[in-house]
Amino acid sequence: MISTRQPLLYATRALSAYRHQLRRALSTQPLKVHPTSLSAFNIVHASYDKFRPTYFKPAVDALVRNLDLPENAEVVDLASGTGKFTALLKDYGFNLSAVEVSDGMLATFRERLPDIPAYKGSSYDIPVADKSLDALFVAQAFHWFADMTSLHEFHRVLKPTAGKLALIWNFEPEIEINNKWQWEVAQACWAFDLDLPQFRRMNWQDVFQTEEARELFDLPLKNGKMYWSYKIAPEDVFGLWATKSYIVRLDEAEKEKLKAKVDLILKEYASDLVDENGLLEQRLGVYYAWTSNK
Incomplete structure (x- = not known):
């Protein structure tokens, strides 16, 4: 239910967003958004929304x-994509808005979650x-x-001392926890991922090791990890991997060749693992980390 204060709140946010964007437009500072992420997610925003999983609620x-966080915390979901994670944040009673750089992702987000303000950034x-923010979330x-x-x-x-930065990722589980078919599919697809930033390489943590970062945030990061699973149709397995940026940038012939390889892996390792509904168990890890602003 939308409270009586929400229309005014949304209008205030929109005005703040407009003023900030106007200041940025007059600035000479260039944006440095990764070109592969921007082009890939503009292309696959609809399939991203269809095939990517949600996040483990616990x-x-x-x-x-x-x-x-305080009651009615002011929260932004940054790089919100199509709203997979934002939809879960709705349950906590935050004054919630989203920021996303991809026009395609924003379009799908606004279709899925028309009641949540979403801005380009x-x-x-x-x-x-x-x-102004009590928390800034960044998912995946x-x-x-x-x-x-x-x-x-x-x-x-973020608000000084009280503002929180929260990061979360779904990730492909370690080999000893994973399904055989799932690990083999991952290896086939990762062969095309040679030079792009990825969570699993963990070098995203490097920036938090710097003295400059320690001047801004309460470090080291606190973190947690859990494992979970969901059901996926065998025919959707490649659809999921095809939303990865390093697969999106392949030409069509390469994609077809990879799809054939994935289909062979599923036939060899997963054909007898489907349940009564014809679905496979897809295992995932979820890693989350948080810190406070200084």
Whole structure:
């Protein structure tokens, strides 16, 4: 239900976003959004929304609980994509809005979640006022912009001392926890991922090891990890992987060749693992981390 204060709140946010974007437009500072992430997610926003999973609710609960946010906290979901994670944040009673740089993702977001304000922006250009946010969430995205310019922008928009930065990712589980078919599919697809930022490489953490970062945030990061699973149709397995940026950029012949390889893996390792509904168990890890602004 939309409260009587929400229309005024949304109008205030929209005005703040407009003023910030106007200041940025008059600035000579260039945006540094990763070109592969931007082009890939503009292309696959609809299939991203269809095939990408949600997030494990107990992990989201744990992350939110650790943030200890005030009632009606002012919260932004940055790099919100199509709203997979934003939809879960609706349950916590936040004054919630979203920021996303991809026009395609924004279009799908606004179709899915028309009641949540969504603005165009990036980790280098968050269209909110200084020191205005109780929390900034980033789901499945921080590895794309793990640099000091982003951390300075986060520091700008978060309230001093009380503002929280929260990061979360779904990830492909370790081999000893994973399904055989799932691990083999991952290896086949990762062969095309040679040079792009990824969570699993964990080098996104490097920026938090710097003295400059320690001046902005309470470090080291606190973190947690859980494992979960969901059901997926065998015919959707390649559809899921085809939303990965390093698969999106392949030409059609390469995609068809990879799809054939994935289909062979499923036939060899998963044909006898489907349940009574014809679905497979897809295992995932979820990693979450948080810190406080200084």
